[in-house]
Amino acid sequence: MEKSDTDQDARLFAPMERTGRLFWIFAAVLLSIWLWGIYAWSTQLRRGLSVTGLNVPVYWGLYITNFVFFIGISHAGTLISAILRLAHAEWRRPITRAAEVITVLVLFFGLGCVLLDLGRPDRALNVLLHGNFTSPLLWDVASISTYLTGSTIYLYLPLIPDIAILRDRMPGRRGSTSRWRLAGRARQSSTGFWRRRSR
């Protein structure tokens, strides 16, 4: 990497090197909203979906609306990113990247909305065990999991060079040899292989 480039990018890396006060304020606010949501969800699990205000014949309400909304947002993310990349609009790279991140994250929100809407979320995996392919809902599951996998790869591949830049840029964060060995072992065990120690 050229020196002038690094100097220019210094401002971009600043937020990753230091954590300001404003960050922690934001984090605290968001965390309290999250905790409130967890409490609301536990109430729904205890008392059933009666707390949602849904009734007969309004069986589906805000949860499903949110699901459809977030799927739409996610598609918009892919569309923006794909158009900018196909048009070689390199100067809009930050927008492309933001759109790709939105695509993946927002899909998870949509998925969460469906799980919240289920009367028995503990049985959600029955969809895989006893899938009924005449049900449009199963096609939802199939398309969203495919789309999630695809868009995650689509986000990760262009990130690789940037991750490499960060690795070169921040030598202090590399960690000690023992931590690296631990990380390697964790990776191996997660793939099901233990490397034999050399004698």
Next chain:
Amino acid sequence: MARWGMLIDLDRCTACQACVVACQVENNVSPGGADQAELGRAISWMRLVPFQEGGHEHGTRPDLRLVPLPCMHCEKPPCTKVCPVKATQIDHEGLVAQVYPRCIGCRYCTTACPYTVRHFNWKRPEWPQPMEQGLSPDVSVRPKGVVEKCSFCHHRLQQAKDKARAENRPLREGDYQPACVETCPAEAMVFGDLDDPRSSVSRLSESPRAFRLLEELGTKPKVIYLSKGAWGGEV
């Protein structure tokens, strides 16, 4: 193999709602409470639904009819198609069954059913104190978060079959009767095998008074109504 069907004679029905109460007691249906009923969440496998005839033009008097509405046990049920986990299926005797331990509570079937006879458990079923000890042991109590519906008192079919086997004889007409049919004091309801040409239910289904609800949808309901005159009812 039998094809179970029900016949309701609207000209005999007095709208006394004995079938509704019999069904609730037989199948451990929780009354739910006034607050839930107000939200439209009351569960009742058998309901009396008001249909209005006439009265739309000025000066004419509307004729209100109460129609007993159990599950139609359609031959082409829309609910079984949309269930993502096969928790509702039509069995070889034409009963549309609900598998409570498998249902994930997505409420697709309640949305798909054109007769709105499927009910979701919005909360854990509860009964006033003395009633809780008098629940029927033959029918499971549904947990919160699953869908339930009329089963044509399927447990009674099993009992009737067991009894016939013990007495070493085939199943006779009248051995298997759902609670609502057995209760009806006006004898407006008949139950039996639609495939058996001699059964009273299949003979009555040939009557010129016979019709089915929302026939144009192609669901082929196995609950048949009898009523004189043209049926021009609206909900």
